[in-house]
Amino acid sequence: METTYIKAINDALRIAMREDENVFLLGEDIGALGGAFKATEGLLDEFGSARVLDTPISESLIVGAAVGAAAVGLRPVAEMQFADFVSCGFDQVVNMAATLRYRHGGNAKCPMVVRCPSGSGVRGGLFHSQNPEAWFTRVPGLKVVAPATAFDAKGLLLSAIQDDDPVIYFEHKFLYRRVKEDVPEASYVVPIGKAALRMEGSDISFITYGSALYHCLDAAAELAKEGVTSEVLDLRTLLPLDRGAILATARKTGKVLIVHEDRLTGGIGGEVAAIIAEHAFEYLDAPVMRLGMRDTHNAFAGAMEEYILPSREKVLAAGRKLAGY
Amino acid sequence: METTYIKAINDALRIAMREDENVFLLGEDIGALGGAFKATEGLLDEFGSARVLDTPISESLIVGAAVGAAAVGLRPVAEMQFADFVSCGFDQVVNMAATLRYRHGGNAKCPMVVRCPSGSGVRGGLFHSQNPEAWFTRVPGLKVVAPATAFDAKGLLLSAIQDDDPVIYFEHKFLYRRVKEDVPEASYVVPIGKAALRMEGSDISFITYGSALYHCLDAAAELAKEGVTSEVLDLRTLLPLDRGAILATARKTGKVLIVHEDRLTGGIGGEVAAIIAEHAFEYLDAPVMRLGMRDTHNAFAGAMEEYILPSREKVLAAGRKLAGY
Amino acid sequence: MERDLELYHNLRLVREFEGRLSKMHHQGRIPGGVYSGLGQEALVVGSVYGLAREDFIFPLHRDLGAFLVKGVDPRLLMAQILGKKTGLSGGRDSFLHAGSLADGVFGATSMLASSLPVACGVALKFKMNGEPNVVLAFFGEGASSRGDVHEAMNFAGVQRLPVVFICENNFYAFSTPQPMEMAVEDVADRAAGYGFKGHVCNGNDLFAVMHEVGAAVELARRGGGPTLIECKTYRYSGHSEHDTATYRTKDELLEWESRDPIYMYEFYLQKKGHDMAALSAETGERVKATVDEAVKFAEDSPDPEGPEAMDGLYATQV
Amino acid sequence: MERDLELYHNLRLVREFEGRLSKMHHQGRIPGGVYSGLGQEALVVGSVYGLAREDFIFPLHRDLGAFLVKGVDPRLLMAQILGKKTGLSGGRDSFLHAGSLADGVFGATSMLASSLPVACGVALKFKMNGEPNVVLAFFGEGASSRGDVHEAMNFAGVQRLPVVFICENNFYAFSTPQPMEMAVEDVADRAAGYGFKGHVCNGNDLFAVMHEVGAAVELARRGGGPTLIECKTYRYSGHSEHDTATYRTKDELLEWESRDPIYMYEFYLQKKGHDMAALSAETGERVKATVDEAVKFAEDSPDPEGPEAMDGLYATQV
Ligand SMILES: Cc1ncc(C[n+]2csc(CCOP(=O)(O)OP(=O)(O)O)c2C)c(N)n1
Ligand SMILES: Cc1ncc(C[n+]2csc(CCOP(=O)(O)OP(=O)(O)O)c2C)c(N)n1
Numbered sequence A, B: 001m002e003t004t005y006i007k008a009i010n011d012a013l014r015i016a017m018r019e020d021e022n023v024f025l026l027g028e029d030i031g032a033l034g035g036a037f038k039a040t041e042g043l044l045d046e047f048g049s050a051r052v053l054d055t056p057i058s059e060s061l062i063v064g065a066a067v068g069a070a071a072v073g074l075r076p077v078a079e080m081q082f083a084d085f086v087s088c089g090f091d092q093v094v095n096m097a098a099t100l101r102y103r104h105g106g107n108a109k110c111p112m113v114v115r116c117p118s119g120s121g122v123r124g125g126l127f128h129s130q131n132p133e134a135w136f137t138r139v140p141g142l143k144v145v146a147p148a149t150a151f152d153a154k155g156l157l158l159s160a161i162q163d164d165d166p167v168i169y170f171e172h173k174f175l176y177r178r179v180k181e182d183v184p185e186a187s188y189v190v191p192i193g194k195a196a197l198r199m200e201g202s203d204i205s206f207i208t209y210g211s212a213l214y215h216c217l218d219a220a221a222e223l224a225k226e227g228v229t230s231e232v233l234d235l236r237t238l239l240p241l242d243r244g245a246i247l248a249t250a251r252k253t254g255k256v257l258i259v260h261e262d263r264l265t266g267g268i269g270g271e272v273a274a275i276i277a278e279h280a281f282e283y284l285d286a287p288v289m290r291l292g293m294r295d296t297h298n299a300f301a302g303a304m305e306e307y308i309l310p311s312r313e314k315v316l317a318a319g320r321k322l323a324g325y
Numbered sequence C, D: 001m002e003r004d005l006e007l008y009h010n011l012r013l014v015r016e017f018e019g020r021l022s023k024m025h026h027q028g029r030i031p032g033g034v035y036s037g038l039g040q041e042a043l044v045v046g047s048v049y050g051l052a053r054e055d056f057i058f059p060l061h062r063d064l065g066a067f068l069v070k071g072v073d074p075r076l077l078m079a080q081i082l083g084k085k086t087g088l089s090g091g092r093d094s095f096l097h098a099g100s101l102a103d104g105v106f107g108a109t110s111m112l113a114s115s116l117p118v119a120c121g122v123a124l125k126f127k128m129n130g131e132p133n134v135v136l137a138f139f140g141e142g143a144s145s146r147g148d149v150h151e152a153m154n155f156a157g158v159q160r161l162p163v164v165f166i167c168e169n170n171f172y173a174f175s176t177p178q179p180m181e182m183a184v185e186d187v188a189d190r191a192a193g194y195g196f197k198g199h200v201c202n203g204n205d206l207f208a209v210m211h212e213v214g215a216a217v218e219l220a221r222r223g224g225g226p227t228l229i230e231c232k233t234y235r236y237s238g239h240s241e242h243d244t245a246t247y248r249t250k251d252e253l254l255e256w257e258s259r260d261p262i263y264m265y266e267f268y269l270q271k272k273g274h275d276m277a278a279l280s281a282e283t284g285e286r287v288k289a290t291v292d293e294a295v296k297f298a299e300d301s302p303d304p305e306g307p308e309a310m311d312g313l314y315a316t317q318v
């Protein structure tokens, strides 16, 4: 069935709640309103206000309460209204959730999901456009996923809800209604920790995730016309990284361009580049290149946002340069 | 004068407060107690409780109030009792302080310092050992420094206090009383943004900062006996990185080992490796190697802490491997 | 008399500005979100009117009027809302995510209530330097649930800071009605737990607001410490102009529209002997002209260039 | 009668355990920090005694006694404190940064008061599933300044959660005296702002604690929602065993030592006709034996191996 990315999320939540009565949702305006982006639309009607819980504006409480509920057997799915606000519940994510099992000597589970609507390109400005994923990919005990397709949005969310560890789920606002594709109606999972090879080729590799996937696919299609064949690897899971897939494509083509919408400095691209530079060094035929948002804040004005974000054209230019090495 | 690292910090605070009456301190137990680590010892007596302000246990308030005071012309130096607790004031650092100037169209200043006693090796366990620096190095608008020597501890703190931008100052608990060296009594600054070449050589490069510097120096000394000469670059400032110095040493030796106490995945080493892999590729004779804390939490037990942290021996082994390429 | 008319002018200016934004939004002339304060004019005018330039205000997303009353140039504010180069943030952010420190207006981030600790920092400076200035920190009843509110009020109580906390209780946080946000009727009750006074007032009644906030401001100036004033009010529009506000009833809206702050104030002016028809028309002309000019200025202003996104990050580049 | 003696045993056990730690610390036999609860025994015993295994407690750094009363094996607790493989966290962290979910004891992080939102989450499960269990969430008067306390109490009020918040007011947060932490005398006053009751009680008086907390627990079990109980008490030791506590006077300490909770309770037992000399000696022997055994178990336990630091991060490895 043709399904948008946001509808896929909605479907996953509904399926998970039907399959397991321990699954419940909490967050701001997720009930009657169905969430700021309608991710939870219709769920209050079907499951009632105990399982679709509207909270006060208290991000630290939302995450913390999810940890507590998870520790005693529920499977909470918390929503941040925007990913940007996870900074207000930061301690609960990185110290409370991430270490729960560890500090209980392994005798605890923390099966919770924090949904974070993230990303730029929607004229959101400084505080409604952030890509905070790399704050969390450096925290052991967490898992971090960032689907780019509607299929993955659904399958990764179902995986995340079934997972016994805390999963930070970054859903991309720009893709909500722009991505539309055939998605099975039934329940299925996309495994956490596995990247997806979206395109096979032999000349250069794009390693990417989230909204930037589409720039890479577009650029790869264009490059194909120029006789350059590309691999496009969609990471999907950012913690733990699929090192096998990363190294395989790097070794295969010897030329890697890492692309993400997150800021260049401190984005996950640095980690990916470092892994390649250390473990695929002998195979490299060119510098490991990176393209990310420029090192500034998420400026609002159209020309500014365009200037700082990766785009099809920027990826293409970088890809050409790489292919030319 | 022979001065410990912690005494150098104390001296810098005293000098700054004498030089500029707009400088004041705020934090938990910094007054009568002189701080959990005695960094502010004696300052209450000299400057009074208005300028050495004991606050309630409210990290978000501490950082936020510093931003407010800075915006109207004071120069606050906030203390986190442990760096780990900066997670409780995270939003104020990354959203409020870091964007203040930007969102006021450039017409604002935020001359504040957040002192964060960080680091492992002191049997502090999960929440008194953290190295949170890389959460902040991905945030434009902030500056991040991490001195390794007593001289730098003083000079960088004085620089940070004089700087018109928010500076997150990571001081290393392990070094507080273990580092002792000649430090000028007078006021001086160490410029933010400049790395220091601690040792010159031609075979391999260590790039490091903080407590790991000493492991690198020890390993380099040992390697010298084996006929391998090393460069040791102490980054000192982590945002902005001194790209010039990083690339210079990488190009010179063609063999780089990045070492930090911060966790391997997501530490600043990934960023440094990526910069080298992209911009010094042609000069590389070996994989860019990294050594950091293992990807887990700061475990408490002695053998565990030893197992996960970098050490002289681990650096030496990695250095030998690198030299052997 | 002078004051009566100034207040009236302010009320009408705020409403005209807000109303225009709503219209422009529906015409697709505004690039970002618009969070209307229509209906809450008495609250912002009554609390900010009469402050000195050196006093600071910390407005939130619905406090556009506070910018205007505090002295921010309507043209710059409109340019800010349109994301223009001439806007307060030079196009870097939109709507009220910008301030004008020279006018004593602190720009908020989006993180609700995160401004309150910062407001304490400004007040701390006033106290430390013995300056007789005050800080007004606004927050919604929804934002009152955030931890930063607690940390800020507690600290303000301990340090007896010259800050007035103003809670705009408009009974909803986005779609969430007050009973889902808190188990009490009055946020003002919380002041007792911080060692200062809390008062509830009718936020649609200009005089009530001026009276309560005025007294709190005077107390703060005299070194008497903080006060919490809760103003009960109502927003006519949805949460943002995108929101159709189906979570509330038409009757409820009607009830509140009948308590319209400007209407109430006009009744007062009429009692005082003004020819309200004439005054209303004349004031309407004036504020319309001001807003027209602001719109023209803003729309004629250049957009920022892309590379300007890299400027303004640091005061001292390394 | 049975109960009287059990309570006495608990009080003495906690004191013996705490006292032993202090001694061992000074002998250099404890690798990390020790935060003594000596003097606060009535508070932890009185509040935790009588809870069911399914009830949950959220102890903080000074609530070692709460672990013991709730049923955590003293040997495992001692092993935890020594960082042994047999400890609750298997050596991964030290002292009270570990819990035992099977015993209904939630392990805290170091971030003070960050447990309170989590306590609400556990209570939410009890409410959702209609289980008649309760949650006790402890926090110091110092920790009361953190935003998480506010967010948690507000939410607990809205949802009428079965949680009892217990503020241990021992008048200091590390070196900071209460007047620098808050502008009120009683933290309990804050409950009113969250729509539930707050009570102050003498935390050194076992009966007072049992009475207040007991009533709150019963209320919570019946679906009556949260309560805040503030217990005034005093820690005899410094903040940690490293702290010489020069920020307070000898006289103040003496005054509080004269309100010793165990002494008070022994006076009660004596009034009830017990031969206190005999009972005290006998109980002393028993608790000494228990702690001896715990120490022996812990010290004989193996240290964890280095690579174990990598285990326990994930339930389902990828
Ligand atoms: C920390 C944080 N969480 C969530 C939001 C999203 N948000 C923006 S406005 C709003 C409702 C605010 O309600 P209230 O404080 O009552 O102000 P009002 O809009 O009613 O004037 C929400 C939830 C935010 N901006 N910041
Ligand atoms: C968020 C946070 N900030 C600071 C600290 C450091 N710290 C540990 S205990 C303590 C004092 C706590 O005082 P209180 O809550 O009154 O408990 P008490 O020690 O008096 O029992 C401080 C400041 C911490 N653990 N967590």
Ligand SMILES: [Mg+2]
Pocket: C140, C141, C142, C168, C169, C170, C171, C172, C173, C174
């Ligand atoms: Mg509201």
Ligand SMILES: [Mg+2]
Pocket: D140, D141, D142, D168, D169, D170, D171, D172, D173, D174
């Ligand atoms: Mg205390």
